[in-house]
Amino acid sequence: MTLIQYILAILPGIFICLYVIRSDKYEPEPMSALLLSFVLGTLLIIPAVALGRLIAWNSSSIVQTFYQCFIQVAFIEEGLKLILLLLLFYKRPYFNEPLDGIIYAVMIGMGFATAENLLFAGKHPWFFYVQRACTAQLAHAAFSIIQGFYIGQARFAANKPKRNRYLLIAWVTSWALHGAYDLFLQISPLTWVTLFSIIILIISAVLAFRFIHIQAAKPPGEQ
Numbered sequence: 001m002t003l004i005q006y007i008l009a010i011l012p013g014i015f016i017c018l019y020v021i022r023s024d025k026y027e028p029e030p031m032s033a034l035l036l037s038f039v040l041g042t043l044l045i046i047p048a049v050a051l052g053r054l055i056a057w058n059s060s061s062i063v064q065t066f067y068q069c070f071i072q073v074a075f076i077e078e079g080l081k082l083i084l085l086l087l088l089f090y091k092r093p094y095f096n097e098p099l100d101g102i103i104y105a106v107m108i109g110m111g112f113a114t115a116e117n118l119l120f121a122g123k124h125p126w127f128f129y130v131q132r133a134c135t136a137q138l139a140h141a142a143f144s145i146i147q148g149f150y151i152g153q154a155r156f157a158a159n160k161p162k163r164n165r166y167l168l169i170a171w172v173t174s175w176a177l178h179g180a181y182d183l184f185l186q187i188s189p190l191t192w193v194t195l196f197s198i199i200i201l202i203i204s205a206v207l208a209f210r211f212i213h214i215q216a217a218k219p220p221g222e223q
Contacts (some may be wrong), residue, residue, distance in 0.1 A: 001149045002019025003180055005129065006118075008114040008129035008130065008133075008170045009114065009117035009129055010099075010114055010117070010118075011133075012102065012109075012113075012117075012132075012133035012137045013110035013111070013113050013114040013117070013130075013137060013141075013195060014025065014114075014141040016106065016110050016137070016138075016170070016211065017038065017106060017107055017110050018107045020102060020103055020107075020145070020212060021103060022212075023212050024099055024100075024103060025215040026097065026219050027094075027096060027097060029094055029103055029104075030094055032060055032158070033075065033089065033092070033094060033104075033211065034081060034103070034107055036088075037057065037084075037085075037088075037104050037108050037111070037115075038106035038107045038110065039111060040084055040088070040108065040111065041081070041084070041107060041108035041109060041112045041114075041115070042106070042111040042112065042113020042114060042212075043111075043112065043115075043207035044077075044080050044081065044084060044111070045088060045112060045115040045116060045119070047049075047080060048076050048077050048080055048112070050105050052072050052076055054071065055071065055072055055076075055222065056068075057072070058197070061131075061170070062187070065183065065186050065187060066183060068181065068182075068186065069179050069180075069183040069186055070175070070179035070181035070182075073178070073179070073182055074176075074178035074179035075175055075179070077178065078143065078147065078171065078174040078175045079175070080145065080179055081105065081109055081112065081138035081144065081174075082110050082137045082147060082151075082170065082171050082174075085101075085104050085105055085108055085118050085166050086150060086151075086167075089104045090151065090155060092210065094095060095155060097150075097152070097156075097215075097218070098152030098155065098156055098215050098216070098218065099150025099152060099212075099216055100152060100155075100157060100217070101148040101149060101153070101154075102133050102145050102148035102149055102152060102211065102215060104148065105145065105151060105190070106141060106144045106145055106148060108144065109140050109141060109144025109145070109147075109165065109173060110137070110140065110141060111143075112140065113136065113140035113141070116136070116140075117129065117132060119121065119153070120132070129201050137202065139178070139181055139201050139204065140203065141205075141208065142175045142194055142201070142204035142205045142207070143177050143178050143204060144174070145208035145211055145212060146170075146171045146173055146204065146207060146211065147173065147174035148168045149168075149170075149208075149214075149215065150169045150170035150217060151166070151167065151170045151210040152169070153166040154166035154167045154170065177200060177204050180196075180200055181196075181197050181200045181201060181204075182197075183198045184197040184200070196198040199212035205207060
């Protein structure tokens with residue numbers, strides 16, 4: 001693997017993380033917590049790959065493709081990211097505003113996406129990593145931000161039923177978007193069907209960008 005491949009595999013995730021971190025104008029997060037969430041996100045690739053292989057189902061049918069995209073990949077990856085955030089960051093004192101849900105979700109998501117990129121490094125030309133930065137990594141970022149937005153809402157919800165509803169929305173939305181994005185790519189790569197994946201990516205990215213700015217505009221204490 002060349003140095004250029006390493007750089008191209010790592011930089012997009014770092015840039016996305018920095019963009020989201022810089023949006024936190026009122027109470028920046030501890031650097032130790034940010035680094036920890038990113039590193040743990042990279043380590044999620046291990047259980048994600050292991051679980052994916054454990055429940056793999058080999059078939060040539062469209063049902064198998066649906067299963068692979070929604071269960072073997074999206075269900076596991078979005079579920080692991082959500083569990084990690086809830087277990088290690090959700091109840092911390094520094095998680096003190098809704099924007100923090102987005103910040104920790106994107107740190108974990110970009111850690112995971114960076115580790116995924118490194119698995120491909122050395123096997124493809126440099127342009128492959130540029131392409132992934134504009135597609136797969138952007139998709140991971142958008143799904144993570146959407147998930148994090150609803151986690152932030154849940155953290156400061158007025159009551160338990162509302163909190164649980166937001167957590168369910170956080171998981172189902174990121175899972176459904178991720179699964180559908182992968183499905184349209186897998187059904188028929190590089191054909192008109194791919195257009196549906198591009199549409200999902202654009203909608204997710206626009207929504208994620210809007211969620212960041214909605215939360216970044218609110219000072220701590222204003223939900």
